[in-house]
Amino acid sequence: MHIVFFGDQHLDSLGGAQVSMRLQREFLERAGHTVTVVAPRMHGPRAGADDPANVDLPSMPITADREYSMSWPGRATDRFLDRAMTHRPPVDIVHVQADFWGGFIGHRYAHRHGLPVVHTMHNRVDVGIRAVTPLHRPVLAALNSWRRRALPGSGSGADGWAFLRGLASGASAVTAPSTHFARRLEEHDVFRPVDVVWNGIDDDVRAATIAAAPVAPPEGRPRFVWLGRMSPEKRLLPFLEAFVASGVDAELEIIGGGAQRAAAEKIVAGIPHVRFAGRLSYPETLARIAAADALVQTSIGFETQGMTPFEAATLGTPSVISDPDIAAELGGGLWAVPAADADEGARVAALARTLRQAASDIASGVAPEPLPEVAESFRQSSRTAAMIALYERVLAG
Structure with a gap:
């Protein structure tokens, strides 16, 4: 098969969806399929060399660091894309993994050429924008x-669910990376049924990470790790307030970058054993997760899957989980933060208590163990096999 991915951002840029799409492409190619990736051209110092699998659309930078860019969904972009695709094999299926301009461009391309669309929903648009x-x-x-102009006939409505409903209106199948997000999409009539296909972890990198991990963890303070984009919806600042309030004698490593880094450093200034590692490569990040005693997940209601606790579970590291949906999806191997009301102070206090419990359990040698079936189901090879079966079902239909 020749599958064409559409993304909002170039796959060389930072982000969980980009990591997932890079893995999907690699494992589809290993299975003998051809993948073309259509996304906005990158700008700035991280813009890399041309990749023959990519169609880099004309774009404009949209962030101060020039990491992210956008392509305008209109006739000029349509013409550019159609010209670029004439030099490639005939397309069998379009896989849209974008929620904004990339989604519009992908659905317009599929409609022009009469191609079936699989649409993976990565984004809780309503929660993300509200955050x-x-x-x-x-x-x-x-x-x-904007959606109605770019995709005529995609429906009415003005909220986040109407937006996703309009994107899904041109799809033959819709997938979600978690059961809880699939359920919400169905409850809001975005699409039915929604197939659940988890994002995965690179089989080879996972095996190498586990092989390189020490047989027995070193003695000393409990080691926590937090990673992600440093922005409000990820709740890094409330987490650091909870860490300080907990008073635990523990090491904490914070991986990632973003606009809230300076504010985050200020909260823990003078607190010993807290380290900001910055942005790390995918293998480096997995190695740090495997070396930790616990990963801390702090967003609530925002994640459509929450990759990091699944990565931790498949590496044998338990997690402190703030989001009850993610806790339910994992099923075990975690400390669930008790549900608190919308008052952030109560949430911080609940997280502080859970951090104290986790530190105590780790020190006592009674930390929970992740479920073995999560590790098996999260391997990218198994996720790719599930997606290929879905492609074949859509083409047969």
Whole structure:
């Protein structure tokens, strides 16, 4: 098969969806399929060499560090893309893994060429936009207006679910990376049924990481690790407030970058054994997770899957989980933060208590163990096999 991926961001840029799509491409190619990746061209110092699998669309940078960019979904982009695709094998299926301009461009391409679409929903659009702006209602209304112009006939509505419903209207199948997100998509009539296909971990990197890990963990303080984008929806700052309030004698490593780093460093200034590692490569990040006694996941209601606790579980590292949906999806091998009301102070206090419990359990040698079936089901090879079966079902249908 020749599968064409559409993304909002170039796969060389930072982000969980980009990591997942890179793995999907690699394992599809290992299985003998051809993958073309259509995404906005990168700008700035991280813009890399041309990859023959990529179609880099004309774009404009949209962040100060020029890490992220956008391509305008319109006739000029359509023409550029159609010209670029004439030099490639005939396309069998379009796989849209984008929620904004990449989604519009992908669905427009599929519609022009009469191709079936599989759409993977990566984004809780309503929660994400509400987390970063108090003007989320007018922003969502504007996004829906843009969607209707870019995708005529994709439906009405002005909220986040209407936006996703409009994107899914052109799809033959919709997938979600978790059971809880699939359930919400169905409950809001985005699509039915929604297939659950987890994002996965690289089989080879996982095996190498486990092989390189020490047989017995070193003695000393409990070691916590937090990783992700340093932005409000990830709740790094409340976590650090909880860590300070917990008073635990533990090591903490924070991996990632973002606009909140300076504020985060200020909260833990003077606290011993806290280290900011910055952005690390995928193998380096997995090695740090495997070396930790516990991973801490702190966003609530935002994640469509929450990759990091699954990566931790498949490496044998338990997690402190703030999001009850993610805790239920994992099924075990974790400390669940008790549900608190919407008051952030109560949530911080609950997380502080859970961190104290986790540190005590680790020190006593009674930390929970992740479920073995999670490790098996999270391997990328098994996820790719599931997606290929879905592609074949759509093509047969």
